[in-house]
Amino acid sequence: MAYIQFLGAAGTVTGSKHLINTTYDSSGKQGIQVLIDCGLFQGQKEWRERNWQDTPVPAREIDAVILTHAHLDHCGWIPRLVQEGFRGPIYATQATIDLCSVVLPDSGHLQEEDAAFHNKKGTSKHSPALPLYTLEEAQDCLQYFKPVTIEQTVQLSPELSFRFVPAAHILGSCMAEVIVKTNGQARRLLFTGDIGRVRDSEVAPGKVVHSGPQQGESADVLVMEYGGARRQHRGSRIRRRTHAEIYLHVERTDGVGTDSAGPGVLRQSDGDQGRGNLLEALRGVHARGG
Numbered sequence: 074m075a076y077i078q079f080l081g082a083a084g085t086v087t088g089s090k091h092l093i094n095t096t097y098d099s100s101g102k103q104g105i106q107v108l109i110d111c112g113l114f115q116g117q118k119e120w121r122e123r124n125w126q127d128t129p130v131p132a133r134e135i136d137a138v139i140l141t142h143a144h145l146d147h148c149g150w151i152p153r154l155v156q157e158g159f160r161g162p163i164y165a166t167q168a169t170i171d172l173c174s175v176v177l178p179d180s181g182h183l184q185e186e187d188a189a190f191h192n193k194k195g196t197s198k199h200s201p202a203l204p205l206y207t208l209e210e211a212q213d214c215l216q217y218f219k220p221v222t223i224e225q226t227v228q229l230s231p232e233l234s235f236r237f238v239p240a241a242h243i244l245g246s247c248m249a250e251v252i253v254k255t256n257g258q259a260r261r262l263l264f265t266g267d268i269g270r271v272r273d274s275e276v277a278p279g280k281v282v283h284s285g286p287q288q289g290e291s292a293d294v295l296v297m298e299y300g301g302a303r304r305q306h307r308g309s310r311i312r313r314r315t316h317a318e319i320y321l322h323v324e325r326t327d328g329v330g331t332d333s334a335g336p337g338v339l340r341q342s343d344g345d346q347g348r349g350n351l352l353e354a355l356r357g358v359h360a361r362g363g
Contacts, residue, residue: 077262079091082110090109091110095230095255105137105229107136110147110264115145132158133158133159140173143176148176164219166246170218188204247266262296
């Protein structure tokens with residue numbers, strides 16, 4: 074009997090790892106184990122410490138990884154998985170692979186820098202403090218990535234296939250639609266990954282027309298990570314006002330703290346999503362002649 078085991082993003086929206094195991098069918102034939110996403114735990118220390126724990130299922134027994142997108146909470150644990158012995162293919166869109174080729178080595182570099190800092194300052198309870206993985210180890214894992222085009226069906230085994238459908242989140246991001254056949258029955262599982270907001274006539278005209286499976290298609294099981302679903306998104310008028318407020322945080326300075334017509338300095342925003350929101354806001358202000 075097939076089952077899904079949640080190895081991350083359960084009780085939190087970080088460290089995404091969802092394992093599909095088709096085990097054995099009635100004839101005794103061995104099944105397949107596929108991991109949907111392989112992300113870092115981020116945030117509170119109790120979650121980050123889980124990054125150092127081995128997977129409950131030995132990595133060498135996992136047959137493949139299906140990656141929805143290139144944010145670290147979905148892809149950042151892949152180098153560690155390879156460290157543990159994983160040697161299977163990692164399926165992703167070409168855009169996601171391109172982003173991972175930058176994001177993962179950068180993550181490894183930061184891991185090394187953090188370890189070096191704690192060793193220099195003596196601020197770690199471990200001696201020596203070690204990186205979760207290195208830049209070189211992150212680069213090494215890239216050899217296992219395999220590009221898949223959107224809507225292309227990939228047959229991983231007689232009982233399991235998948236395809237990517239658009240998710241409208243970041244460049245290359247997709248939902249993973251997995252079809253599992255066991256005991257003569259087929260079930261369609263849809264793993265949404267992270268979902269972006271689709272076209273809005275005022276906020277984002279023409280940017281994203283469609284997200285998810287086509288109209289009329291359905292899924293037997295929907296797996297969705299729960300983040301801000303209870304929050305009501307702000308309307309266009311409030312967003313335009315926020316754009317103006319963000320504009321006020323862009324200071325012009327000559328580099329010594331005095332107001333003048335010097336180079337523009339942007340306050341750091343939190344992560345690539347935050348930077349994207351800031352740039353979107355600034356584009357809106359500029360388009361209105363601000």
